[in-house]
Amino acid sequence: MNWTGRELTAEVGPVAHGGHCVSRVDGRVVFVRHALPGETVIALVTEDKGGSFCRADAIEVLEASPHRVTPPCPLAAPGGCGGCDWQHASGDYQRTLKAAVVAEQLHRLAGLDIEASDVDVEELAGGLLEWRTRARLAVDDDGVPGFRAHHSHRVVPVESCPIAAPGTVDQVTSRTWRPGTELEVCVDSDQWTYVTQWRKDRRGKAVPRAVVGDPVVVERAARREWRVSAHGFWQVHPDAADVLSEVVSSWSGLAAGQCAWDLYSGVGLFAGVLAEQVGPEGTVIAVESVREAAEFGVDNLADLPQVRTIAGRVEPVLGAGSLPDPDVVVLDPPRKGAGRVVVDAIAERSPSRVVYVACDPAALARDVKFFGERGFRLAGLRAFDAFPMTHHVECVALLERT
Known part of the structure; x- marks a missing residue:
């Protein structure tokens, strides 16, 4: 029986790799997003392919974790943007969850005798917000940019993004773009903004076109200056x-x-x-x-x-x-x-x-x-x-x- 659309009362178990927690309902594994370990929630099943597990979103919290906080972005919610997984958890607890995932993967896949307490996920400077210097957005059929929903091609329009550094997302959401394209935006070490638009050519291959700024950016790290493509790889x-x-x-x-x-x-x-x-x-x-x-x-x-x-x-x-x-x-x-x-x-x-x-x-x-x-x-x-x-x-x- 397909559970898609069914509401379940779930006691939330441990965190799993991928931004969700594990629950078991009627003998099946349910991977629940927007929940935290130890909570009791009402979960709406969003995906069921008929196997031993299904996916769900916590749409109501009956018993909350002490580590739960109010997400700074209203789109970090069921049916919203798929980019952030843990806005509903405090910063310290986010790192605790990530440590548990690292330890579990090394134990299960590498066979190592390691516990979550053995892993220290270290905080970087700058806090939880306005850190992401590179972002990729999709453009919907109306030319409005946004981020994709979780496990979906659906575009969720955005006006801003609290984890994005100033000079990135805020620079592309005030206008419309060619429908069906994607936008890659970055701000470099000199605080210059660069926007690349990706569109498909006649053969269906995605090709980049610089629309704001030079296609080559400047980054500084390890006591050197680096020239990098505006749409190439650099730590975000x-x-x-x-x-x-x-x-x-x-x-x-x-x-x-x-x-x-x-x-x-x-x-x-x-x-x-x-x-x-x-x-x-x-x-x-x-x-x-x-x-x-x-x-x-x-x-x-x-x-x-x-x-x-x-x-x-x-x-x-x-x-x-x-x-x-x-x-x-x-x-x-x-x-x-x-x-x-x-x-x-x-x-x-x-x-x-x-x-x-x-x-x-x-x-x-x-x-x-x-x-x-x-x-x-x-x-x-x-x-x-x-x-x-x-x-x-x-x-x-x-x-x-x-």
């Missing part, structure tokens, strides 16, 4: 790039003259840090699949001849076997993780340690398991609340050869 929290660079530097353990790999290197942030450590007699190999980002990386690090940047997918580049053996490997893969092929290729070259930067704890846990099977142990873990109000969390893992 203004403190994240500096903080992550500091961890990579402290955990790499590199000495002058050694060799490091920086995989999924983007525009060269970590490669620059590693190059300072190995010095002019050392070597840093940076591998990046997006050619535009790799080209920016070459330009950004032109003063560091010890850095060699390769534009190409990590798997075939490592598979070619032509790179020098690394003493240390740093990798910052996309959300899906690196995967067994990349882990095996790294392990074959026997680095003493691996510093793994991850934006998804499940992907990190899977890859930690693969590294464990190849003789590496988890020697250190730090987690950062680089995405307040959402379920996302940034982790850095140190893996050492046993």
